[in-house]
Amino acid sequence: MADASGAQSMSIIVTKGTLDWAYPPMILSTTAAAMGLNVTLFFTFYGLTLLLKDPKLRMSPLGNPAMKMPMMGGHLGLPNIMSMIPGVDAGATVMMQDMMKKKGVASFEELRSLALESDVRMIACQMTMDLFEYTLDDMIPGIELGGAATYIEVATQSEINLFI
Amino acid sequence: MADQTLDAKGLNCPLPILKAKKAITALPVGGTLEVLATDPGAVKDFAAFSRTTGHELIEQTTEGNVFRFVLKRKA
Numbered sequence: 001m002a003d004a005s006g007a008q009s010m011s012i013i014v015t016k017g018t019l020d021w022a023y024p025p026m027i028l029s030t031t032a033a034a035m036g037l038n039v040t041l042f043f044t045f046y047g048l049t050l051l052l053k054d055p056k057l058r059m060s061p062l063g064n065p066a067m068k069m070p071m072m073g074g075h076l077g078l079p080n081i082m083s084m085i086p087g088v089d090a091g092a093t094v095m096m097q098d099m100m101k102k103k104g105v106a107s108f109e110e111l112r113s114l115a116l117e118s119d120v121r122m123i124a125c126q127m128t129m130d131l132f133e134y135t136l137d138d139m140i141p142g143i144e145l146g147g148a149a150t151y152i153e154v155a156t157q158s159e160i161n162l163f164i
Numbered sequence: 165m166a167d168q169t170l171d172a173k174g175l176n177c178p179l180p181i182l183k184a185k186k187a188i189t190a191l192p193v194g195g196t197l198e199v200l201a202t203d204p205g206a207v208k209d210f211a212a213f214s215r216t217t218g219h220e221l222i223e224q225t226t227e228g229n230v231f232r233f234v235l236k237r238k239a
Contacts, residue, residue: 027177027178030178030182031178031181031182034178034181034182034184034185034213035181035185035213035216035217036216036217103176104174104175104176104179104203105176105177106175106176106178106179114182118182
């Protein structure tokens with residue numbers, strides 16, 4: 001619901017921590033904030049990776065038949081048996097980062113800073129922080145801890161609630 | 165002539181919108197911002213940005229592969 005100033009709200013539950021899946025929550029939250037919405041991100045399970053001071057995000061073609069990289073005028077996917085070879089994930093990650101740079105896509109770190117700068121509220125799930133033995137010291141400053149009830153309260157006050 | 169120009173050429177979604185938002189809020193009410201972008205998605209996005217925020221899209225032209233938008237800061 002619109003707050004006292006008339007601003008609408010959006011919340012996103014962020015559950016994934018690979019380079020590719022790091023983008024949708026960051027793009028949507030920065031854009032919504034730019035469009036005047038109050039935005040809250042709730043990071044849980046692998047989503048917590050996105051809050052690490054040095055996240056070193058990676059991605060993998062393994063088990064992802066939809067991941068086809070543009071190559072020599074076509075699109076190339078990798079069979080799982082090749083994706084298993086050590087170094088393939090690192091190679092795919094570097095390739096994706098190069099491609100993003102060439103096409104003017106913001107880096108993950110840049111989007112994350114822009115999100116914090118535009119007052120996107122970031123809540124790390126306390127239970128999964130405990131589960132994976134992370135402390136606030138591992139995370140970027142400016143985030144808070146919370147649980148399911150904290151998220152649900154935010155969700156009841158938001159027009160848009162997404163799960164990524 | 166707009167009061168200020170933002171060159172967002174070569175930048176991809178959502179950077180032109182994010183930079184435009186920063187630039188327009190730095191202007192006084194009624195001030196105009198010209199944005200130059202090459203992202204074809206910007207055409208629909210600036211229209212949606214304008215409708216949602218109330219910053220009026222007063223001009224929109226295309227020259228070659230460059231899209232030009234002029235936004236007017238709302239009160």
